[in-house]
Amino acid sequence: MELFRLSAGQAAGGIKSREFSAEEYVCQLLERIKKVEPKVNAFVTVNSKEALEQARALDKKIRDGQDAGALAGVALSIKDNICVKGLRTTCASKMLESYVPPYDATVVRRLKQAGAIIIGKVNLDEFAMGSTTEFSRHGPTRNPWDISRVPGGSSGGSAASVAALECAASLGSDTGGSVRCPASFCSVVGLKPTYGLVSRYGLVSYANSLEQVGPVGRTVEDVAAVMNVIAGIDEHDHTTAAVGARPVYSAGHDGGRRQQQQPQLRVGLVKEFVEGADPAVAKVIHGAMDTLAKQGCRCEETSLGAVKYTLASYYTIAMAEASSNLARYDNVRYGFDDLNPEGYEWNSYFAKARSNFGEEVKRRIIVGSYVLSSGYYGKYYLKAQQVRSILRKELKSLFKHYDVLIGPTMPILPFKIGEKIVEDDPLKMYLVDIDTVVANLAGNPAISVPAGFVAAAAAADGGGLPVGLQMMADEFQEQKMLDAAFLFEGAAKVQRSPEL
Amino acid sequence: METKIGLEIHCQLTGVKSKLFCSCSCDYRGKGANANVCPTCAGLPGTLPLLNRKAVECAGMISLALGCKIPDEIAFYRKNYFYPDLPKNFQLTQYNAYGITSIGVEGKLEYGDGGSKSTRIRRMQLEEDPGRLVYESGSMETSIYTLIDYNRAGVPLVEIVTEPDFSDPKDVRLFLDKVTSIIEHLEVCDTKLEGSVRCDANVSVGGGNRVEIKNVSSFADVEKALRYEITRQKTMASRDIEVKAETRHWDDARKVTKESRTKEEEQDYRYFPEPDIPAVVLGSEFSSSVMQLMPELPDARKDRFVLDYDLSAHVAQVLINNKKLADFFESALKTYHSPKEIANWIVTDLMGFMDEKEERLFEGLKIGPEHVADLAKLVDQNVISRATAKQILGQIVKTGEMPSSVAKKTRASMIDDAGALAQAIDSVFQSEQAAVQDARRNPNAANFLLGKVMQLTRGRADPKAALELIQKKLSEPSS
Numbered sequence: 007m008e009l010f011r012l013s014a015g016q017a018a019g020g021i022k023s024r025e026f027s028a029e030e031y032v033c034q035l036l037e038r039i040k041k042v043e044p045k046v047n048a049f050v051t052v053n054s055k056e057a058l059e060q061a062r063a064l065d066k067k068i069r070d071g072q073d074a075g076a077l078a079g080v081a082l083s084i085k086d087n088i089c090v091k092g093l094r095t096t097c098a099s100k101m102l103e104s105y106v107p108p109y110d111a112t113v114v115r116r117l118k119q120a121g122a123i124i125i126g127k128v129n130l131d132e133f134a135m136g137s138t139t140e141f142s143r144h145g146p147t148r149n150p151w152d153i154s155r156v157p158g159g160s161s162g163g164s165a166a167s168v169a170a171l172e173c174a175a176s177l178g179s180d181t182g183g184s185v186r187c188p189a190s191f192c193s194v195v196g197l198k199p200t201y202g203l204v205s206r207y208g209l210v211s212y213a214n215s216l217e218q219v220g221p222v223g224r225t226v227e228d229v230a231a232v233m234n235v236i237a238g239i240d241e242h243d244h245t246t247a248a249v250g251a252r253p254v255y256s257a258g259h260d261g262g263r264r265q266q267q268q269p270q271l272r273v274g275l276v277k278e279f280v281e282g283a284d285p286a287v288a289k290v291i292h293g294a295m296d297t298l299a300k301q302g303c304r305c306e307e308t309s310l311g312a313v314k315y316t317l318a319s320y321y322t323i324a325m326a327e328a329s330s331n332l333a334r335y336d337n338v339r340y341g342f343d344d345l346n347p348e349g350y351e352w353n354s355y356f357a358k359a360r361s362n363f364g365e366e367v368k369r370r371i372i373v374g375s376y377v378l379s380s381g382y383y384g385k386y387y388l389k390a391q392q393v394r395s396i397l398r399k400e401l402k403s404l405f406k407h408y409d410v411l412i413g414p415t416m417p418i419l420p421f422k423i424g425e426k427i428v429e430d431d432p433l434k435m436y437l438v439d440i441d442t443v444v445a446n447l448a449g450n451p452a453i454s455v456p457a458g459f460v461a462a463a464a465a466a467d468g469g470g471l472p473v474g475l476q477m478m479a480d481e482f483q484e485q486k487m488l489d490a491a492f493l494f495e496g497a498a499k500v501q502r503s504p505e506l
Numbered sequence: 507m508e509t510k511i512g513l514e515i516h517c518q519l520t521g522v523k524s525k526l527f528c529s530c531s532c533d534y535r536g537k538g539a540n541a542n543v544c545p546t547c548a549g550l551p552g553t554l555p556l557l558n559r560k561a562v563e564c565a566g567m568i569s570l571a572l573g574c575k576i577p578d579e580i581a582f583y584r585k586n587y588f589y590p591d592l593p594k595n596f597q598l599t600q601y602n603a604y605g606i607t608s609i610g611v612e613g614k615l616e617y618g619d620g621g622s623k624s625t626r627i628r629r630m631q632l633e634e635d636p637g638r639l640v641y642e643s644g645s646m647e648t649s650i651y652t653l654i655d656y657n658r659a660g661v662p663l664v665e666i667v668t669e670p671d672f673s674d675p676k677d678v679r680l681f682l683d684k685v686t687s688i689i690e691h692l693e694v695c696d697t698k699l700e701g702s703v704r705c706d707a708n709v710s711v712g713g714g715n716r717v718e719i720k721n722v723s724s725f726a727d728v729e730k731a732l733r734y735e736i737t738r739q740k741t742m743a744s745r746d747i748e749v750k751a752e753t754r755h756w757d758d759a760r761k762v763t764k765e766s767r768t769k770e771e772e773q774d775y776r777y778f779p780e781p782d783i784p785a786v787v788l789g790s791e792f793s794s795s796v797m798q799l800m801p802e803l804p805d806a807r808k809d810r811f812v813l814d815y816d817l818s819a820h821v822a823q824v825l826i827n828n829k830k831l832a833d834f835f836e837s838a839l840k841t842y843h844s845p846k847e848i849a850n851w852i853v854t855d856l857m858g859f860m861d862e863k864e865e866r867l868f869e870g871l872k873i874g875p876e877h878v879a880d881l882a883k884l885v886d887q888n889v890i891s892r893a894t895a896k897q898i899l900g901q902i903v904k905t906g907e908m909p910s911s912v913a914k915k916t917r918a919s920m921i922d923d924a925g926a927l928a929q930a931i932d933s934v935f936q937s938e939q940a941a942v943q944d945a946r947r948n949p950n951a952a953n954f955l956l957g958k959v960m961q962l963t964r965g966r967a968d969p970k971a972a973l974e975l976i977q978k979k980l981s982e983p984s985s
Binding site for chain 1: 584
């Protein structure tokens, strides 16, 4: 039995009923990792020894008849910008090459408490800045559907490891689409929660006011199951909302049943999202709308006018916050090993140490410092914040008419590694975030669900390239969004994992 | 030439116990390096600041005590600059350029005799203290390496910024005394702790450039530093030399201000609101609820001393200027209620034994309120004379013995036996016949005889009783 193919729900069920042991399950995954990593390069650190120890301890717990937790034995990979106590957390940067956090992020602590097993840390664009997972100290991660292509980013390691069956689910972080973009490119499910629903304590900050930790899984049900464990107010994070002690989401048979009892879902297709997309992508999205309509949803086209300001606003705020967040990396307290301070005074040491950031990170720090500098704050940062409130207002009024707004997650198909890195035109890469940044600026929840494939002549194996459908809901309406996603998933039946 | 002086006072909220954004202890003095440090105050990746509500309350108290307005909503800003004592390379503070978000604005504090002077407070802000740099050889100039101790990083700090309303350094001193007394009365800061209160000053003369003076380690030296700086600037002006706009450091050893060796360029701090701390809505009830928590302030306490204890305004003021002194006074009253007597003992006598430096008020003195109460009681009840009491006080500040037991031991008890006193007076009348003759004509000369009696009894006579007896004897026909 190929245990590595199991969904999170199936794995937990099998382990709890002692159909197979957590140890067998983890062993199979570790072998799978060994086999496919040379092709995919999703992992930065494989936590083999501890994962096996955790699995054995869990098996004993189950044999002793103790409660093993909602995610008993489920192996998750964690993006390498989320702290796991005792495991190197590099943010794919030279700057944190030898940093080992002394504490668990709240989301990791909650996963462990729920019986989950941390199988390793996965790749990302340096400090989560990028949409391709190419800007990494550890080399690019490759798309399991076509290893000559990018997996999307910045949580490329999360999506690729889930698609390549190296783990059941993963935690990524989404600042401007970093969970949804790779989920779309790798044909898996990725969710960006409402701002404040999930604790950021232990997530290495890139742009604090925009980002959330979010789950990646092969099914909507798995993503909901991880949300149930990680969501909810956290005393370590002032920005977590009092959403009750812990929200409980359902997706799966319960969700389906509830869906049948509930009034018709109202779906709005955001025309600006489709208009800007590759025609092949747009076609898949229109098809998705038809699928939803066939399921009894009331579907229509709608418009979100503020979209034209969102990219500028997003990059202004993200870079401003990043420039300050990344100031602490000076290699004085932690960082990397091979820079002897002998012969330097403060400023020259800081400068020398900080020259080890990658080019994209440096670019964002410089632009961010510029927009915050005196005299420019009002012109850029404040203006960008104003766009957020305009956008929020417009979305609020749209959500009076629609339960979910849909569109493509990414306006384009996964592209070749190296293709978008154009040294003199970084804007070209920023443009692909046009559809995802909306949810981050406004704080709304959004999910990417596999919508189908586009046959690409250029695809290495002659097969298709994945397209993701993005669904966005009103603040804290994750349940509605999951209901819609589950409904679509059941009807569309899109393949989740390629043969490798 | 008009002199304008403004102040920036930093005051650690040592009364809060834990740091501003984490639960580490603020009590770092005498602790091992980096002992009071957690992932948050060390600025480790992924950590988030958690605002200490108690610190907001304490800052609110100071704000109200300085007559500041408290906005309905406060926020924190990041002040970005690189310095090794900053774990995050930015400081969390408050900022008012894009709307009022600091804990206090537009205050006014009256000070001086009867509140005859006043200075406006521009703003009050709550912020985190940086860590501490420890130079291996004691000074930055000669050290090969520097150590960083982050124990202090994150200690809550209140910055009080005044308008440049002072013109006389002496007023600055009076103002600082008043501020010290207020924060001590509020019990938010132990001003005796080294480095718990710091003051930077800026000064300009005759509309010239503004000079900042930093590194002044005690409030007492602020006045000295300002006097030096004003003289320097006036001298330069009289020679037509332009005063540079700069930051100068106070050299405590040489008692001069000197140019900072490190060039402090015009910094752009790139302020922006801290995204991890949502704006804190205080609401209108905040001020009233803080008001309820507030202990009695010095001005109110002074009024009460004058009204309830019938003290003179001057004596009351001297006591109030130092909370420890005022507390000492009130605590003595609990043992023996004789306010005027006890206040006088403290202000005119006890203070003479005290260290000039306020922060070491009772240091080395083995005296408690019960001692002074006991002393006052002995005097009130005529057990000892005032002169004897003074002698006893001089002894017990060193020994810590109770005055009554000293009085008993040295048999200093007053000669209350009328017979013994009459005997002493007789003996003086015998030996000082000329003076007696003189005193019969001139009543003022009786004091000379009294002096002789006191001398003979070595101060143990009750002067009042003795004088009465002398006068009675003088009025008798001479034998």
